Amino acid sequence: MGTHDRRLSAVQAINDAVESRRLSLQEKLDSRKTIKERRKLGQFATPISLARDIVAFGLEHIDTPDNIRFFDPAFGTGAFYSALLQETESIKITNATAIEIDPLFADAASSLWFDYSIKIFNSDFTDIEPDTQYNMIICNPPYVRHHLIEGEGKVRIKNKTEKISGVRLSGLAGLYCHFLLQSIQWMDDGAVAGWLIPSEFMDVNYGKAIKAFLLSEVELFRIHRFNPEDAQFSDALVSSAVVWFRKKKPTNLNVTFSYGGSLAVPHECKNIAVDSLRQESKWTRFPTQPQRFVKQSAPKLKDYFDVKRGIATGGNDFFILAESRISELGLPLEFFRPVLPSARYVKTTEIESDAFGNPILSQKLFLLDCRLSEDEIKEGYPLLWQYLESGKGSVANGYLCKTRKCWYFQEQREAPVLVCTYMGRSMGKRKGAFRFILNNSRATVTNSYLALYPHKNLSEQFIATPSLKRTIWEMLNGMTADSLLDEGRVYGGGLQKIEPKELLNVDVPFLLGIV
Ligand SMILES: C[S@@+](CC[C@H](N)C(=O)[O-])C[C@H]1O[C@@H](n2cnc3c(N)ncnc32)[C@H](O)[C@@H]1O
Structure with missing residues (x-):
């Protein structure tokens, strides 16, 4: 073994060691929280093998693989950064920055990666401005559903997304949609981004605006959808896709859609014309099913x-x-x-x-x-009134009941x-x-x-x-x-x-x- 090879295997051993420390840290932190708490912040880590596949694909598509400026806006313990260290030489990473909202994760990750050249900020990604631009964003954003994003915060996030991307997202869009669109301002021209997100946006109404953005404002070049039967994240039951785009005005006529297997070796793969994508409302039919032609006569x-x-x-x-x-x-x-x-x-x-x-x-x-008022019930139906009283302070304070004219209508x-x-x-x-x-x-x-x-x-x-x-x-x-x-x-x-x-x-x- 030559000096160079020896050096490489020593680096590999160090990277393997830090990855195994990261994994045990991840397990420890996950076990401190209930599923409900984790769901609130979308805390479901990417398995390292998947993270490595994604990072390797990103490295193949970045314009300057010898000058990587890496950014992960939802860091967790840093599965993607760890994968990056395993897939490339650290000397090629000229800048690495990460954001993590949860102080528990941010502090633990800062200690874990203390000896590495990565800046980890304990912040809310939707609330901070970029210090510089990056040429590689890899992210598994929080899959937080729209109703868990709180009232005022929701309006602020929506307005910010619109300001940055020009896209006014529906109130039904989950946090991951805002992450993807807001990240544009962190990308250098020509930068590549890989997003591991639920494939739901490909079919639902709130996803229309994102799809239009992906086809017109950036160059979408690949979507790989995992087979939902083989759930990638056993603890967050969603069917996921990796969406790849470059920050540049699009010139491509086709987008590669793949399905099943892995990103590198999918079970099916086809180039789909951008024109077809503009017409088709359900992108998950690609690549397994052919393009639909608008049927005029079939009644619905x-x-x-x-x-x-x-x-x-x-x-x-x-x-x-x-x-x-x-x-x-x-x-x-x-x-x-x-x-x-x-x-x-x-x-x-x-x-x-x-x-x-x-x-x-x-x-x-x-x-x-019952459509009677409380006074009418109290007077005419005391037992029913008593029953309704027992719901006060609990059921009556629930989101839906509170928004009603009368909580039990x-x-x-x-x-x-x-x-x-x-x-x-x-x-x-x-x-x-x-x-x-x-x-x-x-x-x-x-x-x-x-x-x-x-x-x-x-x-x-x-x-x-x-x-x-x-x-x-x-x-x-x-x-x-x-x-x-x-x-x-x-x-x-x-x-x-x-x-x-x-x-x-x-x-x-x-x-x-x-x-
Ligand atoms: C799906 S996990 C991904 C973690 C890690 N990158 C991975 O792939 O394993 C999403 C992470 O984003 C963090 N997060 C949630 N909301 C955030 C926000 N508004 N800003 C920054 N990080 C956030 C969560 O705490 C969680 O660690």
Whole structure:
């Protein structure tokens, strides 16, 4: 072994040692927090093998691999920096900077990397300005959902994202979207960025603005989507993608989309024309499915039905009571309406009804739905008043109840004719994850279902020909898993989900002849 090789293997040994210290530090810090606390800050580390794949790919695409100016705005313990040290010589890293909001992680990481030339700032990335620009950003940003970003902070982050990128993101966009767009001001011209993010933005409405940005303001060159069946992060069940772009006006005609396997050796890989990407609303169909051509003639579910999410009660445990509990508490039944148990407990696809319109199910549940004022209740229904009092300080202070005119007023939703269980796992090609349930009762549903309401014409036809309901229900249940999934989404671990707008867009050519 020559001197150079000896030196290299000594460096490798040092890097391996620091990586193993980092790993045990990561485990120690993770174990100090509950899952809920970690979710709040999106604290789910990147496995080192994945971090190395990502960094290696970045190094292949950076213009000046001998002069790396590296930036990670969501550092954690530094999986990507560690990967960088393993994938290149430290002499080539001329600047390395990182940001971490959590002092616990920032302090621990500062000690771990004390002897290395990396600056670690304990700050909120969305709240600081760049000191300089970098030519390589690699980041696994916090996957913090929009409702966990707090009120005033949300407005500030939104405004800042718009100021930097020109993109006004929807309030539904998660923190990771803001990270990606805000990072632009930290990038040098021609800099390369690799973002490990949920693939959700590729299909949903709030992602449209990001996709337009990626196609027009920077040069998007690669998206690799991992197979959701093989969840990358066992503790944060999301299906992830790595999105690669350069900070420059785009000149490319194609973007490489790959799927499954690894970034370096994907199972499938195709170049997709930028024009196709502009037209297609669901990018997750690439590269496994061909481009869709706009179908003019196929009717969609929205031509026959409205779809609404079931009621969000603001506290199912409080507002939904079993029949036995209602009589035990002596509450007046007139203020309760039947409600179906959560989709997970209803195994059937048809709900029969008793003479009162109540569903015939072993679990008989009722939703407290009283529109009287507190004074009226206190005077006329003291037991109900007492029950409502017991919800004060807890249920009544929940987000939803607090935003209502009167905290216990429920949304007024008629019993739907058909409901759809919009989340589940598929069991083979024909047996889809979503079930359509024919509801013959007057039970309403909570938001574990999507409720289908026929348009006026169709509802008149249902009255004239009652068997039509059943025919349509059977046809909907006969749809293949694929035709529904064309519109829905697949999450980590194979969980499938369809949103109201997506369900409305499902093609229902079979209804043409019969309605
Ligand atoms: C998904 S983890 C990634 C950590 C690490 N880079 C890795 O790949 O293993 C996201 C990190 O961002 C941090 N974080 C969350 N919000 C942040 C913010 N506003 N500014 C900076 N860091 C933030 C979290 O504490 C967490 O350590």
